Amino acid sequence: MSILNFLLGSIFGFSLIWVPIVHAIIVILFGFRLISVRRPVGVAIAWFLIVVLFPLLGISLYILIGERPVGRKLTRKIIRMDKEYAAITAEMRNHYQADKLQLPIEGRALSLLAESKNGSPVIAGNKIELFTSSLEILQHFIDEINQAKKTLHLEFYIWALGGDADRVGEALIAAAKRGVTCKVLLDSLGSKDWFKSSWPNRFRSAGIQVTEALPIQIGRFQFRRADLRLHRKIFVIDNTVVWTGSMNMVDPRSFKQDSGVGEWVDAMVRIEGPVASQFELTFSFDWSVDNPKISHFKAVTPAATPREGRVLAQEFSSGPVYRDDILYQVLLSAIMDARKELIITTPYFGPDDGLIQALMAAAGRGVKVTLIVPKLNDSALVAWSSHSFYADLMDAGVNIAEFHGGLLHTKSLLIDKQVAIFGSVNFDQRSLRLNFEISLIVYNDAFCAKLETLIESYLAQSDLVDPVIWAKRPRWRVLLENAAHLTSPLL
Structure with a gap:
């Protein structure tokens, strides 16, 4: 609060007694804004916390990237x-x-x-x-x-x-x-x-x-x-x-x-x-x-x-504005439709709770679910955030493989070796909510077999994450991953 006191007092000449009042007004008005635009709960809470803790910075960031206007x-x-x-x-x-x-x-x-x-x-x-x-x-x-x-x-x-x-x-x-x-x-x-x-x-x-x-x-x-x-x-x-x-x-x-x-x-x-x-x-x-x-x-x-x-x-x-949220619905439906096997390759993994629960439910009903991501990522924050999902996914039976042959950039979803979604879509909030994306959906066993062969070559260059060893990672890493996870709705 002292930083806010200093900034408001210096810039606007406020008496310090007014600072908590102004802070409360900012937070209340921002809360009404979040309610009026009906953001996803995780996204709304993340933004609300940012504005509560850092009101001036939070409001500035929200104006820049908080909503999805294209003008x-x-x-x-x-x-x-x-x-x-x-x-x-x-x-x-x-x-x-x-x-x-x-x-x-x-x-x-x-x-x-x-x-x-x-x-x-x-x-x-x-x-x-x-x-x-x-x-x-x-x-x-x-x-x-x-x-x-x-x-x-x-x-x-x-x-x-x-x-x-x-x-x-x-x-x-x-x-x-x-x-x-x-x-x-x-x-x-x-x-x-x-x-x-x-x-x-x-x-x-x-x-x-x-x-x-x-x-x-x-x-x-x-x-x-x-x-x-x-x-x-x-x-x-x-x-x-x-x-x-x-x-x-x-x-x-x-x-x-x-x-x-x-x-x-x-x-x-x-x-x-x-x-x-x-x-x-x-x-x-x-x-x-x-x-x-x-x-x-x-x-x-x-x-x-x-x-x-x-x-x-x-x-x-x-993409945003037109066909809004259709990508999310298609991915969710694809996961729910899987009966035997589901394989995902993505360089950036940062889904919301709905997709995480769908993956866990698929594994729980006997579907062999495999997630392949790069071992090293060009975005440290995305990497730490994605690690925060590992424990829950592996507890549910999801296999996680980390590719060590470079930055795996292929984006694909293979469902029961019969349907493939292949294109520019990452399994993260940015592709789901913000970007204009393109994919090809293929309903052909021969093509799916070729994609499976490619995926097997990725698995040959990957390390399967061991849930027992993963559970023994240092406490500071868990805290860092969970802290990064709080930013996942905003990535």
Whole structure:
């Protein structure tokens, strides 16, 4: 209280006797604000405690990152365009209605939930390949760019400088010069170094259209939350081929090598077939929303893409403002639907109590639940917070494996070896509540078998956490983990 006394007394000239009164008024008014916006209980309590203990700092932080606004102007634009977008997705759901009949019984409920709130339907006739080497993936990107005939649409959270990521940029410039329409949409914060480099001017000079998503604007934090980010990874070629997964446009040999966690380990899928048009539609929507020159969503008619394979799949996008909380519902439903086995790979593990209880309940009813996370993490606070969940999960029968072959960045959920959710989604509050994310849901035994093989390779490079040894860790570590856990709703 002495710090508050000094600040209020010095800044506003208050008599010290008024400080407790002002403090109480701040806390009461803030409490009413929390009640009015109906935040999740854990989040609300965490913010309330921060404001009680550090009122000036707490209120300042809450204004910056406490709620989920993307700005009034952008919110109105998203809502307007979402109505225009809904007409296209409704037509798509109607067109592919018959494909639902091919769904296995185990995947029908999940598919219906994923397509709710203007989502994409399940579509048959796709060919899906899984790629696990980042350098090979970057070379495939270059090859795809060199062979493109009409359009190249790229949407990433991070485009890092150096290595083979630069080679992708050079290939894109060459494609634009030969007449291919190229659009690049990158998150402002994730790709901040790229935007400060010479690449944006080089791209625009070559005819490549570049848009900065959710730009950080000093002075507008009170209108737009600064940490709402475009976290998607989408690369669409000629509206017929799409790449998606966990990998940013980075060369792992040079990306974040000073973080002490080793190379980032990623995986991507290459998709040919009609589901590619769903990713193209999502890219077009994001491009229209983030491009200030566009006021209405253009009625992009999904291309009549030939059916290249036999895989059932659907694109699954999520984000604040539109399709709000659908990701949380899908993950919760997937966990509850599991009957035999559930495997999760995620670099950042920080779910809320609802998902933790669902995982524990799954293990309790006999499902073999395995969580694979990196042993070393580039975010110390996230690592400590995730450790606070270990004891309860292991007591319930959940297996926890820590990957020591680098920073495991692959994000996947494998349910009963029959359904896979694969994409940009981390198993944390940020992906669930704050980021614009993209995933592919696959209903195919052959693909799930390939994903299981990849997961087994991760397990071969992992240490299984021993619950007996874990229970003997020093008391100071338990206290630190529990303290970090208090911040988990805010991470």
